Structures are given as structure tokens and as C-alpha cells.
Amino acid sequence: MITASGLRKTYGERTAVDGISFALEPGRVTGFLGPNGAGKSTTMRLAMGLDRPSAGQITINGRPYAEHRAPLREVGAVLDAGAWHPGWTGEQQLRILAATHAIPKARVQEVIEMTGLSSVATRRIKSYSLGMTQRLGIAAAMLGDPGVLIFDEPINGLDPEGVRWVRQLVRRLAAQGRTVFISSHLMSEMAQTADHLIVLGQGRIIADQPLGDFIDPAGETRVLVRTEDAQALMTALAGAQITLVCQDAETFEARGIDARSIGRRALEIGVVIHELTPLHSSLEESYLRLTGNYVEHRSGGLL
């Protein structure tokens, strides 16, 4: 479990994290979203004890990182894919990390196999591709078999196979009952990976809710209707809380009423229906709608 309360971090005049509070539950993947500079990496670094909060606190299983006797057994993180000694092999790097945290050598082989690094484990890290380096970071995070995992942009630069591998791994870790906290700018990927979302905008929480509620807020049902007589059906459906947007003589979009009720009404007035399709927003649409006001630099129309 990761808990933040009144967490705040300032760098000089700049407020990176502005008094945020949240509780991340075990057994689910929490996606951490927000425009560039929103404060995601800072929050994750504070969780890992790599920086000190200016106010408030963030705890892992009830204690700040620095107060855990064996932190690697509590929490693993991939925050910076490049932070390795390039002259060492992946296996050497993992063995040193294990030795300094009293983790048995056998666990090194386990995480090497788990992350698909067996064929390159004895090669120097400087010869690793970005994907291999990301896998090495995940192997290191898994060394202490921790119940909490924090991944900052783990799929950056990965090929499609690597992206799928990270997605499946992250889902499996949550299914095992671990707390997984993952940031990414890739909305399509987050939509397939996260159960819950926390969205930051300029250091503050602007959403903290299940993925499904974020994408389709209650009461915003939309249905695409194709019928022989759009006008007649629209007249029959008109009412408070219902919005009908005509597209052509046979097609309209209805909001505030579900497909079942539309079908029933069409039967009552004897209008033939050709199509009734509930429409869902994409995570990207919902995200852009929410964060539009929080973007530091908006792109112009020119390339």
C-alpha cells in the first residue's frame, strides 16, 4: 500500500507537488497520468526516499521509505532506466544489489529468468538495448520480491513485444496481490493495464477514480441510432435530461438514455431500428478533456 497525505514538494519558487493525498490499494494497477511537469516523477521519487517532502508524507506499507529496515523487500521501483554501471554485466549488477541487501544469490537467477534476460545476463550492460535495460531495471525491482512496485514510464522506447510483456507482467503482479503504481503517457496502453487512475495537473490531483468511471462518467451514456425515420423517433424520445443530435435523415446520437429504452420506445411507435450502438469515449479523449487547462505548453497547428 502507498499512502500520501498532504504531500508537497517545492524547488525554490516552483511547486512540483502541491499537497496531494491518496491511498493506493494492493491487488490493483494504479495508473499515474498527467501532462509534462505535472509532478508524477517527483511523487514517485519522494515515495522511494530519493527526495524529501517539503511538507506532508508518503509512506510504503505505513512507513516512509527511509524507515524500512529492508526497503528492497517492501518496494521495488524502476525510475531511471539508465542508472547502471555500463562496464558490469547484468548478472554482476544484480548480484551486487542482492549482496548489499542480504538477498540470496538464487533469487538473482530467478529474476533473470522472470524478465527474459537469461541470454544476455553475462554481457556488459553497455551493450544492452533500451529494452534489455528496462528489463534489467524490472529485474532489480523484483529482487526483494516486494509487495509494492513503482514504475515510472516503464514502456518508453520498448518495441511492441516489450510493451506487451510489461503489460502482462504488471497485470500478473497486481493479480498476485501487489500494489502497482505505474506512470505512462501512452493512453492506449494505460487503458489496457490500469484498474484505477490518479491524474495530476500542476502538482494537484484532478482525478482519482476507477478507470471505467474516468472514461465513461455515470449519466453520460451515448448511443448511436440508425433508423428508418430518425425524426419520428427523436420526437418520441425527446424529454428532460435527453440530448438528441441529428446526423442525417436516418441517424442520430442520443445522450442521457440507454440503448434498451430507445429500442423499447421505437417498438411502441412502430419505427424500424437498423442499429443501436452504445458509444464509449477513449481514455485519450477523456484525459485530454480533463487536462486541457493544465498543459504547460500547447502545440500550435504547425508541424
Ligand SMILES: Nc1ncnc2c1ncn2[C@@H]1O[C@H](COP(=O)(O)OP(=O)(O)OP(=O)(O)O)[C@@H](O)[C@H]1O
Ligand atoms: N530537481 C529539480 N529541481 C528543480 N525543479 C524540478 C526538479 N525536479 C522536478 N522539478 C520541476 O517540478 C515539476 C514537476 O516535475 P516532474 O518531473 O515531477 O513532472 P512529471 O509529471 O514527471 O513530468 P514528465 O511527464 O515530463 O516526466 C516540473 O516543473 C519540473 O521542472
